[in-house]
Amino acid sequence: GENVEQHPSTLSVQEGDSAVIKCTYSDSASNYFPWYKQELGKRPQLIIDIRSNVGEKKDQRIAVTLNKTAKHFSLHITETQPEDSAVYFCAASFSAYAGNMLTFGGGTRLMVKP
Amino acid sequence: ETGVTQTPRHLVMGMTNKKSLKCEQHLGHNAMYWYKQSAKKPLELMFVYSLEERVENNSVPSRFSPECPNSSHLFLHLHTLQPEDSALYLCASSQTVGANTEAFFGQGTRLTVV
Numbered sequence: 001g002e003n004v005e006q007h008p009s010t011l012s013v014q015e016g017d018s019a020v021i022k023c024t025y026s027d028s029a030s031n032y033f034p035w036y037k038q039e040l041g042k043r044p045q046l047i048i049d050i051r052s053n054v055g056e057k058k059d060q061r062i063a064v065t066l067n068k069t070a071k072h073f074s075l076h077i078t079e080t081q082p083e084d085s086a087v088y089f090c091a092a093s094f095s096a097y098a099g100n101m102l103t104f105g106g107g108t109r110l111m112v113k114p
Numbered sequence: 115e116t117g118v119t120q121t122p123r124h125l126v127m128g129m130t131n132k133k134s135l136k137c138e139q140h141l142g143h144n145a146m147y148w149y150k151q152s153a154k155k156p157l158e159l160m161f162v163y164s165l166e167e168r169v170e171n172n173s174v175p176s177r178f179s180p181e182c183p184n185s186s187h188l189f190l191h192l193h194t195l196q197p198e199d200s201a202l203y204l205c206a207s208s209q210t211v212g213a214n215t216e217a218f219f220g221q222g223t224r225l226t227v228v
Binding site: 004034036042043044045046049089091100101102103104105106107 | 158
């Protein structure tokens with residue numbers, strides 16, 4: 001089955017700096033890679049996703065890159081703000097006939113210091 | 115109500131009790147999921163229902179029994195649980211079958227087994 005590794009487990013940055021979180025996956029058949037943000041006591045919410053036919057995707061201060069050959073993908077947050085503080089999860093999925101069989105990474109706790 | 119709602123939000127049960135978790139989605143999705151979120155472990159996919167049929171069971175112990183009576187409702191029946199089953203149980207839904215789309219999560223049920 002799929003295995004997703006996520007690093008680092010914790011990340012502390014100064015407000016305004018950039019943050020980068022990296023994930024690797026094992027199943028070359030995976031073709032969908034979402035990133036979820038989970039604030040304390042709240043549900044995980046999708047912030048950005050990328051499909052295997054795309055190498056990079058950007059949405060304002062957030063970008064994701066995908067290297068299919070190396071089987072790794074990364075989340076980049078620029079100009080970090082205190083409200084970016086949360087736990088971020090990467091995931092990988094291959095969907096054939098059924099729903100998203102998402103395999104999640106272990107999460108990264110991001111702390112943005114004002 | 116909109117989105118994915120879970121009840122109860124918190125549950126404390128003894129090891130000999132029988133209880134059920136409920137999930138309801140108002141998004142018109144056709145796939146629903148149960149995830150387990152434990153401290154210091156990745157989100158673990160437990161069950162997947164697509165078009166009201168179970169399509170995935172990730173080697174979950176039989177003390178967890180899912181039920182999907184229709185595309186909007188999902189239950190997780192619990193009996194003779196162990197203390198290590200204490201965790202946050204998250205329900206999710208997506209519009210899929212043959213495609214990867216965003217999975218929307220509920221706020222979870224915080225389960226404590228005593």
